[in-house]
Amino acid sequence: MIDHALWLFAMCLVLGSGVGLLAGMLGIGGGLVVVPALVWLLPRAGIDSELVMHIALATSLASIVLTSGSSARNHIKLGNVDFSIVKSLAPGVIIGGLGGSIIAELVPTELLPKIFAVIVLLLALQMLVSMRISGQRPLPGPVKTVCSGGVIGVVSSLAGIGGGSLTVPYLSWHGVEMRRAIGCASLSGALIAVAGMVGFITAGVGDEALPAMSIGYVYLPALVGIVMTSMVTTRYGAALVSRLPTMTLKKIFAVFLLVISTKMFLG
Template identity: 60%
Template sequence: MDIELLLLLLALGSVVGVMAGLLGIGGGLIVVPALLYLLPKSGISVDITMQLALATSLATIIVTSGSSAINHLKLGNVDMFVVKWLMPGVVVGGFAGTYVAEWIPSQYLPKVFGVIVLCLALQMLLSIKSQAQKAMPSNVVTSLYGTGIGVISSLAGIGGGSLSVPFLSKHGVEMRKAVGSSSVCGFFIAISGMTGFILHGSKVAELPQYSVGYVYLPALTAIAATSMLTTRVGAKLATSLPTKALKKIFAVFLMFVAGTMLL
């Protein structure tokens, strides 16, 4: 890893940290595309770049979502009842997603997820004008939703904020608490997903040096080093910005990501 790549990864971590604190995302929607572009430039085979990007992204999310969750807990932005019933599903789904990734061609995943993200962005924009909200589903149904969020999140190397925040917001959870609760859930999605990718990667012989399974430690260290410092900035912004402004920011961000994945 040369100095230029290291500086790019440090800058990437700074952006990821702010987005994690502000929008409740673990940063995977930024990290995965960035690593897919950067890792081949450091001599890593393109045959395993997708797996490395997903696993390393989930590993960084442990740091960013963990740091973001702590900040939101201190600010009172976490709905513990919601977390209690989403948690079992997201953990199981996060681990199961790594097995699904073994047999789905990786080139199809960004396009499938891009369609989902686009739908979520449109739903978020429509909800700004609409005051109608649904009540939270039953505890079992909420856990099943969590399982789906976990599977898709693990397949895309994200913390699930792009899925859980719109879901919680639609069901009447105040935006700040939806963001904070998403950070907590994203932390556990990342742990279960990363564990699965480490187990699968341990069977692969042609991994780059300093890898633990599919987790590439140099990239993880560089991104985590700066993202930990900037999550508090995003968390403070999430507390001070009005709910409608947060929804607009989040929807625009999702549309950008969807366009990138589809193209």
């Protein structure tokens, strides 16, 4: 089992390198790559197939806590975070993040990959057509904002992502300037990831089928491997933005996500 854990750790070092580069270049959430990659890697590391999707989602969210937290800190320093907006979204995204982990525990295991696949399919289509939503509508009242945050939180937790792909268009639709929308989304994403991670950890506590070195459904060898390299390569990905055709790469990546989501949906 130790050999399996070491092998997975090494694979996740490579995975984290790619995730960091893509996140830096394309501004995508790492969960879109981490979850399907772990779904493929975990069974090869001897993880029970009944646990694979839960571990993949939980470990992805745990990695996003650190990456989104780092991104949010940078945006705060740059003045890109409007705390009044984050405060209005926070109750909804936190409840939604927890709710997503509860739903994941309740639905049949074989349905989780299909739910993930549908979410990724929709996000990939949005990325492919490069939709830019903007408007001058004010943010809705507290109740509607909390409900919107709840939907974002549930969907993000079920997909193991930070929710930037949902939060940024939502804020842009309500007239929030793009830099502030991205900054607010990064902090909101960290809140979603923390809530979802806590939910998955709580749900997995006491499950004797989980592998050693797990905290609930979070598998530490995978988490440490991903974070160690992704936190480093993100800066290199950001440096490549001005040298590479980012929009072309984004469309290629969207097509890749379409293939992945179709494969996961069909099983």
